[in-house]
Amino acid sequence: MRTRTRNRVLAGTALALGALSVATPAFAALPAPAADAYVVSTEALGGMVAVAPSPESTYPAGGTRTLVGLTIGPVATNSTLTATTAGDPAAGTSSASATVDKIGLNLGVASVSLTGVNSTCNATPTGATGSGLIAGGSVSVAGIPTNLQANAPANTKVSIPLVGSIVLNEQTTDANGVLTVNAVHITLLPSLNGANLVIGHASCGGAEPAASVPMINPSVAGVGGGAVVAGLLATVYLRRRDAKGAVPSA
Secondary structure, three states: OHHHHHHHHHHHHHHHHHHHHHOOOOOOOEOOOEEEEEEEEEOOEOOEOOEEEEEEEEEOOOEEEEEEEEEEOOEEEEEEEEEEEEEEOOOOEEEEEEEEEEEEEEOOOEEEEEEEEEEEEEEEOOEEEEEEEOOEEEEEEOOEEEEEOOOOOOOEEEEEOOOEEEEEEEEEEOOOOOEEEEEEEEEEOHHHOOOEEEEEEEEEEOEOOOOOOOOOOHHHHHHHHHHHHHHHHHHHHHHHHHHHHOOOOO
16 A cells, blocks of 8 residues: 555656656757857959958957958948957857948949948847848949838848849848848849848857756646645655654564
8 A cells, every 4th residue: 555655656746847847948059159240241253352251259259349441352431340249158148249330332233332230139048139220221233323221121122133132131040049130131143153242240049058957937836846845745754654664673
């Protein structure tokens, strides 16, 4: 009889623990928080050289990187370019931002002018949010300008005849929960080498907090938590009763 009772108590405790394990929070797939930011990056275009991500900040180690003006390849600006990343392993969070007041691009068959570029990304253990916005901009082909929407909704696509396409506030999330934001992503036609140009890049991903302790989900704490406590107390009671009823050895 005692063996049957003990088995029932242990089975109940295991069931309660199983309920608690189901309630364990789901965290991002990265082993640690990560982030990356840069203001401009372009592939080679015609006779113009490619531009490596500039300036670029990566977490870890993070921090702020700046350039005062940049004239190389198709890029021309006198403004300050700023890229910043940060993170907190204890909280499982990360952040990234990229900004520049004014920047121009020479695409050969067209020119691009952008103002107020500001991309941000903020990640927690359960997800990431961000935006890539411009205050204004235009693309000029044969002297005819096409205005670009300020503060455009995510993944706004604009087709530019004879040039290619532009995605404003481009946002994508990978399998690890890392969000990538590009304020402006230009993809040129195959006849123009199909080059990609990115202005205002910020990406970030969260992770499980370092040395975190699984918490009881409030929705099961009243039932599952109580069942665990009751099971443990019952086990202690049975052990004590068995000890009292034991026959001393000769």
